[in-house]
Amino acid sequence: MTTPSSGPAASPVPPAHWSAHYEAGKDFQVLGEEEKALYRRVASAVGAGRALDVGCGTGALAAFVHDELGYETEGVDFAEGGVARARERCGDRIALRVADAEREPVGEAGAYALVTVRCVAPYWGDRARVVRELGGLLAEGGALVVVTHVAERLPESRRAIALDEDELVVLEAAFEECERYDVDGLAALVLRRPGGAYSIAEMAGEPVAQAMLGAGVVVTDPDGRLLLGRSARGMWSLPGGKVDAGESVTDAAVRELAEETGLTATSTRLLALLHDDHAGLRRVTAAVRALAWHGTPQVTEPHLFRRWEWHGRAQLRTLGALFTPSAHVIEVAFPGTLPGLALPHVYPLAPPA
DSSP: OOOOSHHHHOOOOOOHHHHHHHHOOOOOOOOHHHHHHHHHHHHHHHSSEEEEEEOOTSHHHHHHHHTTOOOEEEEESSOOOHHHHHHHHHTTSSSSEEEOOTSEEEESOOOOOEEESSGGGGGGHHHHHHHHHHHHTEEEEEEEEEEEEEEEGSSSGGGGEEEEEEHHOOOOOOEEEEEEEEETEEEEEEEOOOOOEEEEOSSSSOGGGGGGGGEEEEEEEEOEEEEEEETTSSSEESSSSETTTTHHHHHHHHHHHHHHOEEEEEEEEEEEEEEEETEEEEEEEEEEEEEEEESOOSSSTTTTEEEEEEEEEGGGEEEEEEEEEHHHHHHSSSSSTTOOOOEEEEEEEOOOO
């Protein structure tokens, strides 16, 4: 669990912070009657089986799902203090363990009729990726229920614990079927049939002449996941931007990466030049791979990007809108990642790495 990453100063909160929260006798949103009624309806639709409560905290929802809905239930939370409180509440009847959903597997693929995520998603920096991974844990016909505070209903000072409309849409996009409810003042997404698709999208307005030459930067973490930014205009994009006067495309890639994410690239490779036509201009994009880099992604330009996330390449085909040049660069770097994508003119300069 991390603090929400939609602001420029977002940073991880360690498990010890949350353990101290729980050990002090504190909790989060009380499980209300409208929310319980929703879980009953979902359980009736998906049938019996196993359930997994992700971010279980002190175990209130896990106990309800086990005791009242009859599921063989597991609960995970990344804070020892929360799991300890949950064990006091649930005893041995529920399997409880410490696990961080953002950094490690938390369940068995295809095994659960019901997966619940309650008031936790805003604290995940890579929430779009994590929700897609949790969708992979569902058995056929199963449902993932994500319950969250809604930013528009909270004062500005408390919106970091909530998701706004765009963020809810991002989570819904990973599933073929979605129902949204208002329960006890919270938003509840009932998500079924993991799937979704990707599409390419353009920024609003016409490019200016100086934007004809740009660079898109491919950055991967040690697990091979690709860094993408959630644009303030509602699409996903690689780091990158236009080449300034006097710059090489690789220098521009290094500069844009630092300006947009705070990362420092120490080694790069120019993979290819891509030439497409948009709004009457010839747009040339350099596909640049960051071979070595250091730092932690940050939202340094909140007017351009809401947050940065690491995504497995298999997830990209379900992400929804991808900025067109970014989609082209991704496909050049990792051929076959975006099925059906028509590439523009491509001038390879180095083999994909």
